Amino acid sequence: MDNPSYSSSTSSLGEFPVEQSTPQKPSALSNLLENVDESQQMATARSRAEYAHQNKLVAVRLGVASALFSALRLKHPPTAAHCLRVALNCSAWGLSVEITDEERDEIEVAALLHDVGKIGVPDRILQKCGKLTEDEYSLIEHHRQNGLAILSCCSDSKTLLEIVRYTGGWFNGAREGFDRAGMDLPLGSRLLSIVDAFDSMTTDHVYRKALSRDRAMNELFEGAGTQFDPELIQQFAALLSSESVGFNERVSRRWLHELYPEATNALWCSGNVTAAATQLPSINSLFHHKLLDSMHDAVVFIDSDRRIFLWNRAAERLTGATNSQVCDGAWTPEIIGLRDEMGRYLTEENCPVLTCLGNGQQSLRRLSIRARENKEMSVDAHISPVVGRDGIVHGVTLVLHDASPEVDLQERVEKLADKATRDPLTGVANRAQFDDALAELVETGLQRGVASSLIICDIDFFKKINDTYGHQAGDDALVSFAALLTRFCRPGDLVARYGGEEFIMLCMECENASATSKAEELRRELAGTPLPMLAGKCITASFGVTELQEGDTPETMLRRADRALMQAKDLGRNTVVQLGAGMAGEPTPQQTTGWFNWFKSSSPDQLLERKLITAVPIGVVVEKLRGFVADHHAQIVSIEEDNISLKIEGHGQQQSRRNDDRPVPFSIELSFEETEIPSPGRIGPMSRTLILVSIRPIRHRDRRRSNALERARQLLSSLRSYLVAQDYLPPPPVDNK
CATH class of the missing domain: 1.10.3210.10 (Hypothetical protein af1432)
Structure with a gap:
C-alpha cells in the first residue's frame, strides 16, 4: 500500500445551505464587503x-x-x-x-x-x-x-x-x-x-x-x-x-x-496560567474572503505593513502562485512580475499598489503580469485603499481582471457547450465531459510537466439518507454537495458528477499538497454545515486525492484516486486520503531516435531492460508495487524469492490515430536486491534497493508495432513514479594504476 495522507473527524448526518456567488465586477467590491450572508457567518464561526x-x-x-x-x-x-x-x-x-x-x-x-x-x-x-x-x-x-x-x-x-x-x-x-x-x-x-x-x-x-x-x-x-x-x-x-x-x-x-x-x-520556572486569546485577528473581520473566492477576477488584500493576507482562488489561477505560498509574505511587484503599460518591470518605487498604500488614492491601469508557465498576460488592475472611519489607511485591495483578447471568445464557446455537458440534477459536468477533460489533463500535463490533481469524493451512508428522509431530500443533498464543490472550484477546474452520490474535481495546475488541503477544507465545511432538508443534521463525505505522475493514463490516475477513496472508507469514512508521488519535475522527452539504442535491452527477448534504484527499503518498495499492480489491472503471474512476474493486458492503453486499435499485452519481470553502498561522511553504509526491470510484449509479433516501444516506455515511467525510483548509474571503475 502507498504511504497515504490522512485527515478526519467524527461522522454525522447533516445539512448546509449554499448560495452560489456570480463573478462580481470591481465596482461591486464595496457592496460585497458590506454584506455577509448566513453561510459566511457560519464559516466564520467555524473558523473561530x-x-x-x-x-x-x-x-x-x-x-x-x-x-x-x-x-x-x-x-x-x-x-x-x-x-x-x-x-x-x-x-x-x-x-x-x-x-x-x-x-x-x-x-x-x-x-x-x-x-x-x-x-x-x-x-x-x-x-x-x-x-x-x-x-x-x-x-x-x-x-x-x-x-x-x-x-x-x-x-x-x-x-x-x-x-x-x-x-x-x-x-x-x-x-x-x-x-x-x-x-x-x-x-x-x-x-x-x-x-x-x-x-x-x-x-x-x-x-x-x-x-x-x-x-x-x-x-x-x-x-x-x-x-x-x-x-x-x-x-x-x-x-x-x-x-x-x-x-x-x-x-x-x-x-x-x-x-x-x-x-x-x-x-517552567514561575508564572500564572493564562488562556490564549480566542478571538481571530480583527483584520480578518474587515474582509470576508470566503465571498471573494467565487469571483472570476483575482483579488488581493494587503495590509498597512505590506503583508498579503488574502489571495483568492482567481489569483491562484491567474498567477500560478498558491494562497499558502503568498499569504503572510510582504507584497512586492516581483511576486507577479508586474509590468507597466510599456512592458517595463515595476519596482517598489513606482509600484501602484505601494503608491496607493502611501497616498490613499485609487487607480485603474492596464498592466501585465507573469501568468502560469511564465506567460505574459494583460490585466486591468484596480487598486483601491481601504480606509477606516478614522481616516487611516488600513491597507489596499488589488483586483486583477483578465484582459486577454481571447477570454470573451472562450466564454461564448463554453456557454454553447454547457447544456450538452451538464448533469441535469446538480448542474455540474456530466460523466462524458469528465472523461474528455481527464484525457486532456493527462495528455497536456505529461507533455508540459504540469502538476494537476484529481479529487474523488463520495457522500457517506447516502442510502440511509434516502431511506430516512426520502429520495427528494437525497436529491437536495446531492445538489447542496455539488454546490459546495463548485464554490471551492477555481476557474479552469472542473467538478463532475461521476455517478450516484460520487463526485470528482479536476484541479488544474495543482499539486498533491494543495489538493489534499482543499479536500480537507471541503470535508470540514461539509461535516459542520446543517442541511434543512435533513432536519438540520449534517452529512459527511470521504475523499481520495492523487496527482498526475509520469507514465499515467487517465485510467491509472482515476484508479489511484479511487483506491485512495476506498482507503478513506475503510478507515471509518469522513476522511481524506492522498496517494501517489506526483510529478518529479521536467516531463520525459518524447524522442523517437537516438538514445533509444541505449535504452533497449541487449536481450533479444526483451523490448526494454533497465536497472532502477530507490532509497526506500525493499519492504516499502513491494508495498508501492501493489499500487502499480492495482491501478494498471496487472496480473501477478509468479513470485519466486526476489523475482516477480506481471502481465498487463493493455486495455487501458491510450490509442492515437497513428496506432492501430488492438492493445499490446506486456510481460514485466522485476528482480529486487537490497544493497549497501559505502558513502563518505555517512554513519554506516548507505542502504538502497535495486530493481531490474525487463519489459517485453507477450506476443512476439507485437515487437514490430510502432506503438509497442512507446507503450513500454510509458510503463517504465509509471514504475519509476510508483516506486519513487531513478535510473541506476553504476559508479565508474576504479583505476588500479
Whole structure:
C-alpha cells in the first residue's frame, strides 16, 4: 500500500445551505464587503471555533509559556502553525513507541517552541519570496540560538533545552556548531528533526511548493545516516504506512483531558496560567474572503505593513502562485512580475499598489503580469485603499481582471457547450465531459510537466439518507454537495458528477499538497454545515486525492484516486486520503531516435531492460508495487524469492490515430536486491534497493508495432513514479594504476 495522507473527524448526518456567488465586477467590491450572508457567518464561526481549539491545545500543553507561542503566532503565523503540526505529530509518534510520559512531554513542548527564536528574525527575511543571501541565511540560522536564549530564561529543564539545542544537528556530525553526533544526540532531537523536515517538505512555502508524502519520505531516506537517524527513519516510515486516522484526535484528547497544570508548569520556572486569546485577528473581520473566492477576477488584500493576507482562488489561477505560498509574505511587484503599460518591470518605487498604500488614492491601469508557465498576460488592475472611519489607511485591495483578447471568445464557446455537458440534477459536468477533460489533463500535463490533481469524493451512508428522509431530500443533498464543490472550484477546474452520490474535481495546475488541503477544507465545511432538508443534521463525505505522475493514463490516475477513496472508507469514512508521488519535475522527452539504442535491452527477448534504484527499503518498495499492480489491472503471474512476474493486458492503453486499435499485452519481470553502498561522511553504509526491470510484449509479433516501444516506455515511467525510483548509474571503475 502507498504511504497515504490522512485527515478526519467524527461522522454525522447533516445539512448546509449554499448560495452560489456570480463573478462580481470591481465596482461591486464595496457592496460585497458590506454584506455577509448566513453561510459566511457560519464559516466564520467555524473558523473561530478551530482557532479557539488550537489555543486550548497550546494553553494546556505549554501552561505559563503559552504566551511564547502567541508571540510567535503574531510574528509569523505560518511558523506557529508548523510548530503545532510538528508537536501533534511528534506526540502521535510518541504514543506508538515505548517512551515515558515525561520524555513525551518534553518532546511535545520542545516541538511547539523549537522555532520560537524566529521572533527575533526580521520580517523582511521571514516574508522574502526569493533566495536568501548569505547574510540573511545566517540570520535565519541564528534563530536557534535566539530560541535557546528565550527558553533558558523561563525553563530549567536540562532535557528540554538540550532537545531544542540539538534539533538542527546532523546525525553524522557534519553540521557546524554542534558538538554531538550519532546516538549522542538526544532522542527527542533526532525524532523532532525528522518530523520537522517532513512537515516542512510537505507544506507550501513562499519560496517553493510542497512535495508529495512519497517524495518527502524518499528525501528522508536519502538523508538517513547523514542528516537523520536511520533507525528512526525506518520507524517513521512504518508509522506513516500504518497510520491510524485517529492519531491527531487521540493526541488532542490527551492534551485536553489528561494534562494537568501542575505537570504542565513543572517545566517552567514561575508564572500564572493564562488562556490564549480566542478571538481571530480583527483584520480578518474587515474582509470576508470566503465571498471573494467565487469571483472570476483575482483579488488581493494587503495590509498597512505590506503583508498579503488574502489571495483568492482567481489569483491562484491567474498567477500560478498558491494562497499558502503568498499569504503572510510582504507584497512586492516581483511576486507577479508586474509590468507597466510599456512592458517595463515595476519596482517598489513606482509600484501602484505601494503608491496607493502611501497616498490613499485609487487607480485603474492596464498592466501585465507573469501568468502560469511564465506567460505574459494583460490585466486591468484596480487598486483601491481601504480606509477606516478614522481616516487611516488600513491597507489596499488589488483586483486583477483578465484582459486577454481571447477570454470573451472562450466564454461564448463554453456557454454553447454547457447544456450538452451538464448533469441535469446538480448542474455540474456530466460523466462524458469528465472523461474528455481527464484525457486532456493527462495528455497536456505529461507533455508540459504540469502538476494537476484529481479529487474523488463520495457522500457517506447516502442510502440511509434516502431511506430516512426520502429520495427528494437525497436529491437536495446531492445538489447542496455539488454546490459546495463548485464554490471551492477555481476557474479552469472542473467538478463532475461521476455517478450516484460520487463526485470528482479536476484541479488544474495543482499539486498533491494543495489538493489534499482543499479536500480537507471541503470535508470540514461539509461535516459542520446543517442541511434543512435533513432536519438540520449534517452529512459527511470521504475523499481520495492523487496527482498526475509520469507514465499515467487517465485510467491509472482515476484508479489511484479511487483506491485512495476506498482507503478513506475503510478507515471509518469522513476522511481524506492522498496517494501517489506526483510529478518529479521536467516531463520525459518524447524522442523517437537516438538514445533509444541505449535504452533497449541487449536481450533479444526483451523490448526494454533497465536497472532502477530507490532509497526506500525493499519492504516499502513491494508495498508501492501493489499500487502499480492495482491501478494498471496487472496480473501477478509468479513470485519466486526476489523475482516477480506481471502481465498487463493493455486495455487501458491510450490509442492515437497513428496506432492501430488492438492493445499490446506486456510481460514485466522485476528482480529486487537490497544493497549497501559505502558513502563518505555517512554513519554506516548507505542502504538502497535495486530493481531490474525487463519489459517485453507477450506476443512476439507485437515487437514490430510502432506503438509497442512507446507503450513500454510509458510503463517504465509509471514504475519509476510508483516506486519513487531513478535510473541506476553504476559508479565508474576504479583505476588500479
